[in-house]
Amino acid sequence: MEKTIIINIGNTIIHIEESAYELLKVYLNEVKQHFVNHADDLEIVTDIENRIAELLTEQLEAEKKQVVDANNVNAVIAQMGRVQDFDGAEENEEEPVVTNNYQYHAEKKLYRDMDERVIAGVCSGIAHYVNTEAKWIRIAALLSLFLGGAGLLIYAILWIIMPKAKSRIERMEMKGEPANLQGFQKNLDEELLAVKEGLAIAGKHTGSIFGQIGIFIGEFFEWLGRFISGTGKVIFKVIAGFIVLFGVLFLLSLIISFAAFQGFWDSSVYEYFPFSIVDESNRGIILFSAFIVFFVPVLALVLFSVRVAFNKLAINKTLSFALLIIWLVGVAMAGYHAAKISSEFKQHAELTQTSDLKLNKTYVIDIDRSKYFSKEDSIKYRIDANERRQIVTDDFENGPFIMPNNIRIDIEKSATGATRLTQKYESQGKTFQSALQNAQNIDYRYALKDSTIVFNPRFQLRKGTIWRNQEVRLRLEIPVGTKVILKEDTYRYLNNYGTWECGDIENDKNDYSTWIMTEDGLKCIAQLKEEAVKNKKLRKELIDLEFLQKDRTADSIYQDSVSNRINEVKEQLGIDKD
Amino acid sequence: MIAENTQTQMRKGILEYCVLSIISRGEIYASDIIAELRSAKLLVVEGTLYPLLTRLKNNGLLSYNWVESTSGPPRKYYTLTEVGKDILSQLDQTWQELAYAVGVSQEGAKS
Numbered sequence: 001m002e003k004t005i006i007i008n009i010g011n012t013i014i015h016i017e018e019s020a021y022e023l024l025k026v027y028l029n030e031v032k033q034h035f036v037n038h039a040d041d042l043e044i045v046t047d048i049e050n051r052i053a054e055l056l057t058e059q060l061e062a063e064k065k066q067v068v069d070a071n072n073v074n075a076v077i078a079q080m081g082r083v084q085d086f087d088g089a090e091e092n093e094e095e096p097v098v099t100n101n102y103q104y105h106a107e108k109k110l111y112r113d114m115d116e117r118v119i120a121g122v123c124s125g126i127a128h129y130v131n132t133e134a135k136w137i138r139i140a141a142l143l144s145l146f147l148g149g150a151g152l153l154i155y156a157i158l159w160i161i162m163p164k165a166k167s168r169i170e171r172m173e174m175k176g177e178p179a180n181l182q183g184f185q186k187n188l189d190e191e192l193l194a195v196k197e198g199l200a201i202a203g204k205h206t207g208s209i210f211g212q213i214g215i216f217i218g219e220f221f222e223w224l225g226r227f228i229s230g231t232g233k234v235i236f237k238v239i240a241g242f243i244v245l246f247g248v249l250f251l252l253s254l255i256i257s258f259a260a261f262q263g264f265w266d267s268s269v270y271e272y273f274p275f276s277i278v279d280e281s282n283r284g285i286i287l288f289s290a291f292i293v294f295f296v297p298v299l300a301l302v303l304f305s306v307r308v309a310f311n312k313l314a315i316n317k318t319l320s321f322a323l324l325i326i327w328l329v330g331v332a333m334a335g336y337h338a339a340k341i342s343s344e345f346k347q348h349a350e351l352t353q354t355s356d357l358k359l360n361k362t363y364v365i366d367i368d369r370s371k372y373f374s375k376e377d378s379i380k381y382r383i384d385a386n387e388r389r390q391i392v393t394d395d396f397e398n399g400p401f402i403m404p405n406n407i408r409i410d411i412e413k414s415a416t417g418a419t420r421l422t423q424k425y426e427s428q429g430k431t432f433q434s435a436l437q438n439a440q441n442i443d444y445r446y447a448l449k450d451s452t453i454v455f456n457p458r459f460q461l462r463k464g465t466i467w468r469n470q471e472v473r474l475r476l477e478i479p480v481g482t483k484v485i486l487k488e489d490t491y492r493y494l495n496n497y498g499t500w501e502c503g504d505i506e507n508d509k510n511d512y513s514t515w516i517m518t519e520d521g522l523k524c525i526a527q528l529k530e531e532a533v534k535n536k537k538l539r540k541e542l543i544d545l546e547f548l549q550k551d552r553t554a555d556s557i558y559q560d561s562v563s564n565r566i567n568e569v570k571e572q573l574g575i576d577k578d
Numbered sequence: 579m580i581a582e583n584t585q586t587q588m589r590k591g592i593l594e595y596c597v598l599s600i601i602s603r604g605e606i607y608a609s610d611i612i613a614e615l616r617s618a619k620l621l622v623v624e625g626t627l628y629p630l631l632t633r634l635k636n637n638g639l640l641s642y643n644w645v646e647s648t649s650g651p652p653r654k655y656y657t658l659t660e661v662g663k664d665i666l667s668q669l670d671q672t673w674q675e676l677a678y679a680v681g682v683s684q685e686g687a688k689s
């Protein structure tokens with residue numbers, strides 16, 4: 001099979017094979033070159049072209065075929081004679097001029113070299129043009145990539161504007177090889193002449209820049225395809241190999257953890273967040289569907305990677321379809337349970353419990369830092385209730401999960417003059433009833449010992465209760481004038497009190513800070529003391545200033561500066577200015 | 579090499595005369611002229627003939643008619659003009675003289 005070209009020679013349309021066309025084009029260029037300085041070159045060449053057309057047509061008829069091949073062209077050339085044989089008749093003028101022409105026309109043209117290309121042949125084309133090895137141009141191009149990617153842009157532009165060296169003639173022009181047709185395409189005029197003289201190929205000159213860009217895009221994707229199937233393939237295979245390796249490891253760990261959750265009923269895990277919201281009876285099915293939701297896509301990824309890496313179908317269509325179905329079922333189950341669980345957060349209920357405390361001048365508020373242990377825990381950690389020296393404290397911040405059931409404490413001024421503790425239990429639930437039920441299942445304890453209130457930082461949920469965003473809020477109302485000593489860790493659970501600042505002012509490394517209830521709420525005593533000292537100083541200054549004001553009444557500048565300072569001091573003391 | 583050069587010169591010299599002689603026998607197509615020249619063992623390629631014919635025509639020795647062809651483009655059929663005939667008769671005479679000159683050169687003058 002060979003590509004054929006339609007040419008118009010001597011006003012005759014002829015189908016010609018590409019290789020034959022090249023041959024004929026070279027020959028005609030030689031002929032034209034030969035007669036270029038002849039007075040009647042146009043007429044002679046036309047005569048010759050007409051004759052060639054006639055000879056070709058005759059041959060096609062004689063051989064009963066449609067397309068001219070190289071043999072036909074060779075036969076024609078043999079009959080018409082080589083240019084060297086032309087010399088016989090018209091010797092007079094052309095010889096010396098022609099040799100001059102050859103030298104003059106020995107110039108190179110810039111084409112993309114499609115034979116020695118890496119991407120689009122731009123670099124090797126330039127290398128031919130400037131007469132160097134392609135590797136140097138390529139190195140330069142690679143380096144230019146680091147100049148903010150300018151090289152990439154330039155490469156793309158050159159790709160678009162540089163034509164491909166398609167034909168033998170173009171390849172020769174690109175390499176600047178000595179060829180006897182060299183000078184023919186000296187400039188555009190002569191090229192146009194060549195077209196006019198009847199050697200035109202339909203659609204050869206796409207011309208417009210859009211056409212060029214179209215070619216560029218087409219070639220770019222062609223190159224991308226070659227890259228992916230060539231160099232890229234290796235990279236993809238390596239990546240796929242890694243995916244297979246890690247995917248299999250992931251799948252194994254998934255299976256192991258699933259088995260662990262199902263098999264070993266380590267109940268303490270379920271007290272932590274993602275598991276604590278799940279109803280015990282549904283645990284198995286939810287766990288299973290979650291397992292499927294994660295397992296199947298990873299498995300699919302691994303199987304696909306196996307295919308990429310080893311060119312082997314690891315799984316047939318039916319099986320993959322079954323996997324898809326299983327996954328969809330898993331997603332549906334997980335979605336159903338997620339919706340069901342979230343519906344159980346719909347309603348909100350509160351439960352309040354108020355108790356009056358014994359009146360005291362000073363209260364110490366502390367946080368119980370020992371963990372609440374269930375009977376099972378005690379057995380697990382081998383805690384002996386009789387062994388007094390064992391103290392187990394809870395690490396609040398470095399635990400594996402943030403416990404959701406922390407409490408919040410507000411300390412407020414008492415309106416009635418009595419000390420009162422209000423515990424507010426809140427919860428969500430599917431209905432108000434169930435929300436209330438959930439709130440009632442909160443078990444919270446605090447200890448009152450003389451004037452010390454020890455709050456447990458956590459609350460427990462009674463057995464069988466699941467996490468439904470339960471919260472415990474405590475409100476401690478204290479009469480004005482009562483002192484409050486806050487122990488070190490209390491600030492974590494208190495709302496809106498800068499316990500740190502208060503500790504800073506006291507300056508010694510006490511593990512507590514002292515506060516007092518005022519009409520404006522709880523105040524840090526150290527802070528109040530400091531303010532009092534400052535106020536005392538300011539008042540003293542004010543008295544001094546007022547005394548100065550009476551002196552030197554004539555000096556207006558002096559009077560101004562004194563009264564300014566008086567105003568400043570008054571402002572700081574909170575006294576109204578005159 | 580020297581022999582070749584001389585041969586070429588000699589052939590060149592008589593080619594124009596032969597072509598005119600062939601055309602003088604009647605209207606003729608270029609490739610037929612070639613065929614005649616080949617049969618006369620005056621071996622030329624067609625490429626040589628076209629510039630020659632063009633020059634002779636432009637010098638007014640020849641004229642041509644376009645004749646439709648069944649294969650390919652229309653053909654140019656050449657005929658001698660009056661000027662051509664006149665020049666041909668001059669060349670005839672010159673040829674006689676040359677033939678005599680060659681004959682004398684080879685065999686000596688006949689008394």
